[in-house]
Amino acid sequence: MFEHTVVAVHFSSSYKPLLDSLSELREMGAKEFTLVDVLRVDEPKELSDEHKAEARRRLKQKQEDLEKEGFRVHIESPVGHPAQELVKVAMGAKANLILLASRGEGLWREFFHGSTVLELVRRTSIPTLIERLDPKDDTPISDLFSHILLATDGSKRAEGAETHALELAGGPGNRKLTLLQVSEEEAPADAADRLRSLADQARAKGADVAVRTEEGDPARVISRVAREEHASLVVIGKRGNAPHKELMLGDTAQEICRNVASSVLVVPGNAPLWTR
CATH class of the missing domain: 3.40.50.620 (HUPs)
Known part of the structure; x- marks a missing residue:
């Protein structure tokens, strides 16, 4: 069903537990993931060589972890605005799903800056899954499909x-x-x-x-x-x-x-x- 999923990743935010739980999608047909960490064009510190290298290192580490579990995994670190870049990657990959995390309720869903989640959902013609994480410990609230x-x-x-x-x-x-x-x-x-x-x-x-x-x-x-x-x-x-x-x-x-x-x-x- 969700054979190829594009995962929005931002390692300074609530994404480690999200990545750790990707295997849950296996039961819904997941075989391939594209991990995307968008380097914001309006955040100069994210464009430094040091930050780019660290972001790439973390992506490759998670890529290796997921590949050991039998998934095909790609990594992308585009520079630009998160919603626009995520849609570009998902459309180019012909993905079946876009997945991102949300910490807590209300406007916490507007991660990165501003209304990225809403802009992403507005822009895409691909199903989008916003997985809720517990704000206390950044773990999934419950079994997603229960x-x-x-x-x-x-x-x-x-x-x-x-x-x-x-x-x-x-x-x-x-x-x-x-x-x-x-x-x-x-x-x-x-x-x-x-x-x-x-x-x-x-x-x-x-x-x-x-x-x-x-x-x-x-x-x-x-x-x-x-x-x-x-x-x-x-x-x-x-x-x-x-x-x-x-x-x-x-x-x-x-x-x-x-x-x-x-x-x-x-x-x-x-x-x-x-x-x-």
Whole structure:
């Protein structure tokens, strides 16, 4: 499913535990990683020969560690702005996933400087996984795929998120999938049928499935349900029904990326699924 993953790395930040946990993606088909440490063009100290050499040394060390575990690993140290460079590398590598870490809640998700996470998700047409780390010790909060919350509005643009959530829920181990239909007004007439179909497909894959239908502000409802369900991962589409370009980031997805306590997988509506 996620055969080739581009991993955003910044060794002065919360990335060692993230790199140490990459083997968890093996069960979802991971075979190849590209580790990317972007040297910021607006940070002169990162452009010094000493800093470049140390960044490269650490990348090569992690490359060797992952290769010993049987992965193919590439390393990149481009100079520029993080979001732009990560998208360039991911598109050039034809990656299936972009992975980065986030320490804590709220604006801690805006790592490096400013709104890099949001800019990255806006720019890319590749699924992006923001893995939450515990701010106390920089370790993953929980088993990433143990309890998946799929938030859908039933629109065409949510189909990519739905497909990815079903595939993740069908992975090895005892996995739970909560299907959340959320709308600001009364749900469409066919919403119940759509949820039943998704639930049946997930159960056929062996997942433990729960279904919830809620009304209200989507971002607030999704955040609340994620807390109530103790979701380890929230899967959402990049946009809902709004008639904007695919590369734009919807208000709901933006708020979830910034504020939800769980890890978040943002899936563009046209993202293909690479099955194992």
